[in-house]
Amino acid sequence: MVKEIEKTxxxxxxxCTVTPISLTVGANRIIPAIAIPHPLGNPSLSKEEEYKLxxxxxxxxxxxxxxxxxxxTVFED
Numbered sequence: 001m002v003k004e005i006e007k008t009x010x011x012x013x014x015x016c017t018v019t020p021i022s023l024t025v026g027a028n029r030i031i032p033a034i035a036i037p038h039p040l041g042n043p044s045l046s047k048e049e050e051y052k053l054x055x056x057x058x059x060x061x062x063x064x065x066x067x068x069x070x071x072x073t074v075f076e077d
Contacts (some may be wrong), residue, residue: 010028017033040054
């Protein structure tokens, strides 16, 4: 689905817990997530720390959206 949306000219960021799968399906902008049961959070963190973690992931995704890519790119920290 990611590739089909990008064909229309809209950039897409794929936030995922298993990056090899994203690479296999051809996603161009890949953000590694936290863990399979909690991809965008960590319930063992305090409310404030989890908010920081989620904000960081969203900021990274927004940066990836505005980054021109010519090949598959994994946006690590």
